[in-house]
Amino acid sequence: MMIIDRLRAALALKGRIAQRRERLYKVAYAWCGERHLADDLVQETMTRALEKYCQLRDASRLDSWLYSILSNCWREYLRGRRPDTALEGEGPECDRCPERINLSGELAERVIRLMARLPERQRQVLVLVALEEFSYQEVAETLDIPIGTVMSRLSRARRFLADQMATEKQPAKISRPYLRRVK
Numbered sequence: 001m002m003i004i005d006r007l008r009a010a011l012a013l014k015g016r017i018a019q020r021r022e023r024l025y026k027v028a029y030a031w032c033g034e035r036h037l038a039d040d041l042v043q044e045t046m047t048r049a050l051e052k053y054c055q056l057r058d059a060s061r062l063d064s065w066l067y068s069i070l071s072n073c074w075r076e077y078l079r080g081r082r083p084d085t086a087l088e089g090e091g092p093e094c095d096r097c098p099e100r101i102n103l104s105g106e107l108a109e110r111v112i113r114l115m116a117r118l119p120e121r122q123r124q125v126l127v128l129v130a131l132e133e134f135s136y137q138e139v140a141e142t143l144d145i146p147i148g149t150v151m152s153r154l155s156r157a158r159r160f161l162a163d164q165m166a167t168e169k170q171p172a173k174i175s176r177p178y179l180r181r182v183k
Contacts, residue, residue, distance in 0.1 A: 013059060017049050020066055023132065027067065030127040031074055033116060041077065045070045067128065067142045078120070114164045122157035125150055 024045055028038035048069050056065050115123055124143060128134045129150075136154075140147040 010053060013053050013056070013062075014050060016059075016062055017046065017053065017066065020063065021046060023063075024066060024070055027127050027132060028070060028074070030115070030131060031120070031124055032077075037077070041070060041073050044073045048073070063132075064134070064138050064142050067132070067134070068144070071124070071143055074124075110165065110168065111161065114161050117164075118157050118160060122153045122160070125153040126157040126161075129154055 021042060024042045025038055028041040028045075029035065032038055032041065045066060049066055056062065115126065118126065125139055128139045128142065129136070134142065136147050136150045139150045143150070
């Protein structure tokens with residue numbers, strides 16, 4: 001009876017892994033900026049996860065485990081070849097793919113353009129916290145770095161984005177209202 005229970009659990013876990021593909025793709029695309037490379041990274045992540053699903057000790061930590069595998073695949077790729085990570089290159093070909101959804105607004109386009117200028121490590125942390133809503137602890141475990149490093153990279157990334165957004169041309173119509181302190 002235990003064998004049947006294990007088989008059922010393994011099949012359920014494999015199904016949960018397959019359901020995470022789109023989220024993994026979104027993160028991989030944000031990290032690398034290339035549609036085909038992101039697809040390759042996710043495919044490699046899924047393959048490794050399905051081959052080694054028995055290594056997952058706590059099923060509630062599936063997301064963190066999968067993003068750790070994705071991060072390792074990304075590092076392995078970078079060791080082999082240092083890509084040019086400009087996110088502005090090739091545009092999405094379909095109307096409903098994640099790239100098109102992410103590029104749907106002017107603000108989103110500006111943020112994506114600015115994120116491409118972030119150092120890779122800051123961009124990784126920012127994507128996991130902002131897009132995937134990971135806690136600092138989960139990001140630290142996923143990327144295998146101290147939690148203080150997560151906080152400093154995130155702070156620097158946010159400060160860079162805020163500074164760059166503020167220095168880009170603002171529409172002439174927007175004027176800052178006069179504020180005065182009333183006690």
